Amino acid sequence: MPYQCIIIDDEPDAIEIITDYVEQISELEVVKVYTDPIEAMTDIANGGKVDFVFMDIDMPRISGIDLSRAIRNKTEKLIFTTAHTKYAFDAFEVEADAYLLKPFTFAKFAMTINKLIKIESNFGHSGEKGKDFYVKTTEERNRFVRIKFDEILAVESVKNYIKIYTTTEEIITYLTLKEIKERLDETDSFIQIHRSFLISKEHIEKVEGNLVKMPKNMLVPIGTFYKDSFYEYLTKNTIKTGRL
Incomplete structure (x- = not known):
């Protein structure tokens, strides 16, 4: 209801x-x-x-x-x-x-x-956590798109808009990276690795040098400013051997 x-x-x-x-x-x-x-x-x-x-x-x-x-x-x-x-x-x-x-x-x-x-x-009003949000797209007047957190691959800042890459489509909206980050920060599923990119931790496929490979052959660069915090995240989540 x-x-x-x-x-x-x-x-x-x-x-x-x-x-x-x-x-x-x-x-x-x-x-x-x-x-x-x-x-x-x-x-x-x-x-x-x-x-x-x-x-x-x-x-x-x-x-x-x-x-x-x-x-x-x-x-x-x-x-x-x-x-x-x-x-x-x-x-x-x-x-x-x-x-x-x-x-x-x-x-x-x-x-x-x-x-x-x-x-x-x-607090129990609906018994279910918020798992999505809406954005207004640039394609048509008054067109709003529902986006689920778990379907987001990455978010890229491009001039005066952002591009949201999902498992099914790419969505362009007149938001800033800071504004979308405020919403995504409500979960612990996203991390900023470049001044122009936020990525989903859940969808990282591999890290090679200064590039992160995401689904759909997306390669996202790791920015110098964000390198330490990203590698700290990787280190915390890497299984280490106890063998010499």
Whole structure:
């Protein structure tokens, strides 16, 4: 069953964007949107518990911070969506789970949701760890691709985008290597061996000199800066003989 989501924002354009983002993630479902925070407060206070609330902060009559204090016990995950950085401490005080600064991209939104769903899964909400994520590709407008961790061979940084090599295809997306690394670092299955490459430890076939051979005849160079940490990983995982 999808996670139920409520969106509260006095700007219809913002609601439209967040709704579109939510609809791109199959695990989420929008059940109600509000442009009036007072109406939202009344309905949520009198209703059942909801999984996600996406809420603006700077709204008329009552701020998102004050509204969150009234409904915090009715939502599992509270995410502020705001154009202002000045409310970050207030958001921390009301135990917000995330703080998305407008305008935020779908990639940023999806990574935030994936992290929260993974945390929720680890504490028994769905009983299953997060094993995948979504990226928006460069090929078509509004085309999103689901990628499983265990199918990733390597990730390459190329100018202003990255290329994700999987067991079945190559995917190009406008992310940075740092952004994708934050997501992959949630597992212990990936290692950076070059300033332009992250690789899957699970798919390493062999290491010859300064090259790592991956499936599909992919050869990835080992960068000087990353050489020590990579060989430390190899040494830890190499069976050694006790014979002289």
